[in-house]
Amino acid sequence: MTSEKLVSMANQIGRFFVSQGTDQAAHGTADHIRQFWDPRMRAGILEHLAAGGAGLDPHVRQAIEMLRDQQAA
Structure with missing residues (x-):
């Protein structure tokens, strides 16, 4: 899957959670x-x-950074 598609999907998920x-x-x-x-x-x-x-x-960047940091721990 391309980076562009992953970014689009992640941002779409992020928009949903902003509504919360x-x-x-x-x-x-x-x-x-x-x-x-x-x-x-x-x-x-x-x-x-x-x-x-x-x-x-x-x-979304913050979310991905959280995932990165959790993986490193």
């Missing part, structure tokens, strides 16, 4: 991606973040 409150947007987005995305998709979005993360909405 900005405080929960990053956490909800990270939880959704962790639970429902295939490991290859998660790896792809993490690679995209490592390459600069172009196109990610701010709270």
